[in-house]
Amino acid sequence: MRKIYLYNIPRRQALQRFLSAVRLPRRIEKVKTAGALGRVTAEPLFARLSMPSDHAAAMDGFAVRAERTFTANDRNPLQLLPGEECLPVDTGEPLPPGFDAVIKVEDILMLPDGGIEILAPATPWQHLRSVGEDLVAGELLLPALHRLRPHDLGVLLAGGITTAAVLAKPKAVIIPTGTELIPPEEKRHRGDVPDFNSTVIAAYLQQWGAETVIQPIVPDDQALLKEAASQAAAEGDLIIIIAGSSAGRSDYTVHVIEALGEVFVHGVSTRPGKPVILGQISGKPALGIPGYPVSAYLSLEWFVRPLIYRGLGQPEPARERLRASLGRRIVSEIGVEEHVRMAVGCVDDRFVANPLERGAGITMSLVRADGLLIVPAESVGFEQGETVELELFRSSGELRNNLLAAGSHDLIVDLLATALKEEGTGLTLSSAHLGSMGGIGAIGSGQAHLAGVHLFDPASGEYNTPYIERLLPGKKVHLINLAYRVQGWIVPPENPDGVERIDDIASKGISFVNRQKGAGTRILFDHLLEKAGLTPDEIPGYEREEHTHLGVAAAVSAGTARIGLGILPAARAFGLEFIPLCEERYDLLMNDHFYRSGAGEAVLKLIRDPVFQKRVEAMGGYSMRDAGKLIN
Amino acid sequence: MRKIYLYNIPRRQALQRFLSAVRLPRRIEKVKTAGALGRVTAEPLFARLSMPSDHAAAMDGFAVRAERTFTANDRNPLQLLPGEECLPVDTGEPLPPGFDAVIKVEDILMLPDGGIEILAPATPWQHLRSVGEDLVAGELLLPALHRLRPHDLGVLLAGGITTAAVLAKPKAVIIPTGTELIPPEEKRHRGDVPDFNSTVIAAYLQQWGAETVIQPIVPDDQALLKEAASQAAAEGDLIIIIAGSSAGRSDYTVHVIEALGEVFVHGVSTRPGKPVILGQISGKPALGIPGYPVSAYLSLEWFVRPLIYRGLGQPEPARERLRASLGRRIVSEIGVEEHVRMAVGCVDDRFVANPLERGAGITMSLVRADGLLIVPAESVGFEQGETVELELFRSSGELRNNLLAAGSHDLIVDLLATALKEEGTGLTLSSAHLGSMGGIGAIGSGQAHLAGVHLFDPASGEYNTPYIERLLPGKKVHLINLAYRVQGWIVPPENPDGVERIDDIASKGISFVNRQKGAGTRILFDHLLEKAGLTPDEIPGYEREEHTHLGVAAAVSAGTARIGLGILPAARAFGLEFIPLCEERYDLLMNDHFYRSGAGEAVLKLIRDPVFQKRVEAMGGYSMRDAGKLIN
8 A cells, every 4th residue: 555656846846737737616606795805706896876876065064056156255245045045065965956066164154044155156066076976887896806805895885786796715625534633622532633733724724715614534544535535526616635645554645536536746845745645536626735734734825825816816915025144054955845934033133033843743833933934945955144035924024023032941931922912012022942052152143132041050150151251252241030940850740769869860770851952951960960970871861852841741741751850830731740959040141232122121121020020930930039130 | 063173183193192091901702712713812822731642653654662673784684573563653643652763664674474674773762753742731832912823723722722712802883874874785865875884894893803883874863873872882892983073064973972971082184084083982992983985994094903903912014115106296285194095006117106086085096096105294295206105005016017007098998907807917907097198198207007098180180199299209109909989979868958969069058067188088079169160168067077988977867967978888877878979099008118018918918809809899889890909
């Protein structure tokens, strides 16, 4: 059953092949104009009625017959009788029959009998809106294939078009596959994977203008999948099969599409997104979409978005482009077009873009992404500091107010992100977990506004300052205390291995999970090892690295490790035992430009805010006694 | 009852006063995550579960125990027994207990017994996704006040958040007022005005994130309006009263808001949009919005859009800005900030912006607008050719493909606009009705790509060419025939005045409606007058001008004129009598750059397309016998 990719062709070529082979139907439906916002006109729409439909007053005042007023001037005031010679009118009111001009209220002396006195004649048709001044019967109001905006509904209703012929939304049928899948609302057991992809895919398609139906989950069974796909082809305009698009043991999608229709493309030379299938069933576009979330959403965007926009006759909205300096080197394989999610901010008045996690399974990389860097197939990547062009997910205006936080991961930085929004500062915050050493480096090279650091220097007994002096000599930076926090051993509930001291890990051979190189917690662990006279090769699992406290706790919780070093809230998140070890200082390092900016002030103000401090301390394991204190 | 404006203050100052006095409430509601697209988080959302929740294969292949594989190398192939020592796994599958590495299918020799042979050892944790690699329990998934995008729904579901706390949509209650109003679907009688404003306003508010309720139409009666407004304040978060915001006879809105609450601002120094009322009822923002559509929508955008975005804690999306050359002079009053709707295109590789109709009642000016030019209060306007900065309604990328048509109005040009969309050319077309002479001028000054002209030259008996030679000497342009069309008298059904010749208008004193100066049809009329030995002052209504054929027909249909000169389709649109007079040539004048461009080719191809030609001839009064022929 295992088979290799049929093709492995460039993305644009794949799209061309797909679009030249299939298209979505253009069905017409009649809808109430009042409910047609966002729909696309199926035919040119001409006004049936004029607006205004009568001559109407364009000013508040009195309607008159112009001819009757010709003798009025400031030496010969003219009085007009109410009813026969003048009638009050408000803006928009139709002119009484026989009247042909309006005199503004400001140019009138009102008489007790309801008549008026004027000092100047009216010219015929003055201060009137003529019939059809806004729109006139027979006029083209909107062309075909026009997406209806709010004021378009207005002109249609004004022109007497109360039902409009619009294009029916193409109907996409989404088929989630995989024996391991369960509906996302169900309780998970070991091995269950929630099917969140269907919801996300449906949401994307709806945004682009399609109607969606999600079929029940199909287990990995070729016959069942075939049945589901035929049914989808009978009921929908577009079939999307999620997962099983690769060449694995239970990847039946390609066989099913082949059996029921035709496969045009299997595999494109991109990363992520390679194992996509483009084909047709009963002449209807049918896609096999990879199960990895990032691959899934990127391939939707490459192949389904253009299909839907074309079907509706609309130009695909282009993303804003931005040139930015690359914060970290990106290495990419020749022959593969790579799509790297990027965090983007404006540091020292210069846009900087930092690559996020590149794995196709990391949905959070899409959540965190401010933009996309496309590394062409013929490129081996880009060097740090190189200027690259990005496609933005958020506007460059917004990204000007996006703070880049680097360095050590701490939940307080996350709380800071949410508090900045709640305070209405207009600031957002993107966090990269680079570890304390990485954070100092990022501040040094202008890749971040601020970085969390907690580096103990055994020689001096001091935190952070010695490292900064050594790594950023002569650079003007500012160090501000954020919190003191307790580091300790994270072990299974009730500490089954009876860990008391670091020696126990070596002597009892307890499986350890470490943090990545450059992380403050790892440096702390190495210091503890040295103090205990131990070497790394005495610690089983020393080489296994996690990038966050929560990652360490997750490993202990899953039972793949029995001990790790980290902070209390991480242990708590998984209901694990926490054995306190020492209190450490966690500071924020800021570059000078940011420190002096309004944004820097807003961050400091927040850190010093007692409400914020209480919120942090409520998590447990933190002391905010010096929060906001300038260290140097 | 008549009163003057309470204030007349700058727009930004009015907004500041309004926003500092009122705000929308932030109510929290729980919604199913799957249906929460576009909603705004009410609190930071942390993962409850990890994803993956078990160690899972990151590749298709076999799960192994790394320790068992250490002896494998290419001189010592190692065989592993199925079940105990190796198990097949596909990407995403959880690792069987006790196994700690995956070997890729490509690195394996499959054995008949279901076991495998390998030539290299596996390192522990290779090709695995660890627990929480995508997201880990306790991790901040999304901050508060974050608008949910499709992939955000994915991480929430993956993290076990199946219901999310989001901000309730603020509820706006819209009150249409005016005795003349009828629901837009109802049949209109004399004096009836369809209430399309409510629909448009509701659509805008929904786009911005509010929920809307439209109350029944309230006639001009202060007590009834007061009742409606109190009820709205009881049920909604935001009250919008449409019309009656001015200072006319039946403008009760300001009195009602004053009586029930407080008026902060009445009147802002803008055009359109001046008579707006900003206030509160029961502490809830209450607005009186002008009844003129353009004023209504602009004031919504100035005052309601920021209110809603602030309420939801979101930045207001900024419009793209574009610098363009002004096609025609704009004169504006000092002390008034004017918002001019503009048509924008790229002529000769240079962006050009032409002002559209400036009346507050012309909804079509919003439909036609590609952008907005704001003339500051302290400015008297801009000169033709000056560079101005616009706020765009469509992207500059799209506008690069927007054709500017100037000159004489003809329905064929409208059909061309719709056919260009239907053909999928990616081109759109904005039409300005400047008359034939205006069209030649626009081509001469680079304000338009193409212009419709039909100018008879009595001296030579020729059409168009003599005018172009005289007005654009030495300029390289191209003249292409679009159609021949019949001009004739447009009169009421059955020609009650018995018009036969132009002399009848003068001798019988039949009330005439003329076209604007520079229009080909007016030049034709003047020529006919001269030929008949008549002068303008012998024609009653000669000074009354309409800008289109349909406008002339509308005036005759409404009975405010008894005769006009125009084309057959206009007469037909109103069921009027048409007395043919002569056939005239209607050409398209193109500038050289456009003529040679791909867009120019697309237009020519369409004009020469027999399907398009049949569609035109079906309207009546047209001959396409030379359509697309190059005249010079």
